[in-house]
Amino acid sequence: MTAPLPDLLIEPIVRAALAEDLGRAGDVTGAACIPADARMNAVFAVRRDGRISGLDCARLAVKVMDPDARFEALVADGDDASAGTELARVWGNARALLAAERVALNLLCRMSGVATLTRAYVRAVEGTGAKIVCTRKTTPGLRALEKYAVRCGGGINHRYGLDDAILIKDNHVAVCGGVGPALARARAEVGHLMKIELEVDSLGQLEEALPFRPDVVMLDNFSPEHLRAAVALAKGKVVLEASGGVNLDTVRAIAETGVDVISVGALTHSAPVLDVGLDAI
DSSP states (O other), X not given: OOOOOOHHHHHHHHHHHHHHHHTTTOOHHXXXXXXXXXXXXXXXXXXXXXXXXXXXXXXXXXXXXXXXXXXXXXXXXXXXXXXXXXXXXXXXXXXXXXXXXXHHHXXXXXXXXXXXXXXXXXXXXXXXXXXXXXXXXXXXXXXXHHHHHHHHTTOBOOOSSTTSSEEEOHHHHXXXXXXXXXXXXXXXXXXXXXXXXXXXXXXXXXHHHGGGOOSEEEEETOOHHHXXXXXXXXXXXXXXXXXXXXXXXXXXXXXXXXXXXXXXXXXXXXXXXXOEEEEEO
C-alpha cells in the first residue's frame, strides 16, 4: 500500500484550485438554484477500469467547502477498480458539494490517470528487474500529487526537483567543456549524501565518465543494441538508466537489455485522465 500524502501538503493545492473555480462571486448556479439548507447524498464512481489515486484530494475538496460533510472512501489509493465501481460516498450541504465537485473530480481523474498509465508500464516490464520511474515533466503546481500517483501505479520517483540530486545533462557538459570537467566539479562541490547522475549520448561518453564514479548514468536515446553494449561495459559499476523515446511498444525491449531503471516522461505529461463521475443518489 502506498503511504498517503499528508493533508498538510494536499490542502493548499485543493484550496487554490477551489479559489480559481469559485472566482469573484462563488458558485452562482448553486446559489440561484439550490436552497441554502438543501442536503445531498452522492457517490464517486469510476466509469472505466483503472488504478485509483487522489481520493484524499476529493475528500479535502468536499471538506473545505463543507466541514461537516461526511466522506466515506470505499476503496484505497493504489487499488484497481473496474468500470462502475463506487469509490466513495459523500453526504453534505448540496451547494457545497456541487461547488466542490469539479475540483474533486479534476484531481481524482488526473491522478488516477497517471496511476493507471504507470501500472501499464510496470506490468510491461515485469520479470526483467527494470524499474519504471517518472521525471520532472509534471504539471506546474501538481508535482507532489503526480509523483504520488506514480507510486500508486507501482512506479518509482526520480528526483523531485533541482535541489535533491545532481543531474548533469548535455547542456551542462557543453558549458563545462566535457564530461570529465563536469563530473570533477560536481564531485568536488557536493556532500557525501548527494547523488550524482550524468546523461550521456554515446558509449564513448560512458567510457569517459566511469573513472569519475558517477552514481547513475542516464543513457539518452540509446538503441537497444547500444543499451546492451552499455550494460556489458558498466553493469555493476553504476546504476544505468535508459531514457528517451520510451513508450508502451518499446519499453519491454528496453528493459530486456539489462538496464536498471527506465525513466518515462509520459507517465505524467501524457497520461489520459481516468473517467470518474459524481452522481446524486
